[in-house]
Amino acid sequence: MLKLIIAEDEEIIRRGLITTIDWAAMGAEVIGDAADGMEAWALIHEKHPDIILTDIRMPRLSGLQLAERLHAEKNPAHVIFLTSYADFSYAQRAVRVGACDYLLKPVEEEELMTVLQRIRLQMQAPAPAASGSVGKISLVDWLPLLAGAHLNPHVREVLEFLATHYQERLSVEEMAARQGVSASYLSRKLKETTGHTFNSLLTRFRLQQSLALLAEGRLRVYEVAEAVGFSDYKNYAQVFRKYLDMTPSQYVHQESEAVQTMP
Structure with a gap:
């Protein structure tokens, strides 16, 4: 089961993501949510999620800045950006700092499923083996x-x-x-x-x-x-x-x- 944290400053969107998506059917579990980037940063280090689903623009610490911090400390969590059409090119650039993908709002469950499947396969890909292993x-x-x-x-x-x-x-x-x-x-x-x-x-x-x-x-x-x-x-x-x-x-x-x- 993939462990996931949702970071989104608009409460109605955040609650909608938590309650309306069938996470269990996707092999995932929401283990926490945050209303801004700083709250997400603390929660990530407390919960150690596999995936962070984050709005690209948030107060105090944006999704991009959050991804940059995770990238700098070599945190293995996978970042998925939530973005609007207005931020689309911004999201494309953000992928280069460690985000694995981005999804347009409102989130389509089929697209989310595809991204989660890709992350799961990446996590399950065998690491280079040591001699004798x-x-x-x-x-x-x-x-x-x-x-x-x-x-x-x-x-x-x-x-x-x-x-x-x-x-x-x-x-x-x-x-x-x-x-x-x-x-x-x-x-x-x-x-x-x-x-x-x-x-x-x-x-x-x-x-x-x-x-x-x-x-x-x-x-x-x-x-x-x-x-x-x-x-x-x-x-x-x-x-x-x-x-x-x-x-x-x-x-x-x-x-x-x-x-x-x-x-």
């Missing part, structure tokens, strides 16, 4: 795929859909039907673009999510398997060993040892 196994490097300027729109929709529906029972036939194309066409485009079949992409994505859950240590291994969409623990363990050359329990033990040896 399980991360040396390449699952899928999602971010470069989505960043492709000429990415086939059907492929893009599949990748973005996987980001929020990977726990469900999915098939390339279902995805093709949703888009009004043939399964053979979609399969071919996925293979050409990503180098993987649909089932391989889905499996690798589920595995990436499971690694994060295993590292957290809050769930038992069979609960992790269920949470990310595997049919049962046995299937999960077999797939895990196939792709990562170890069992889930061995991975948990490895992560635990790595934490203990950290300075």
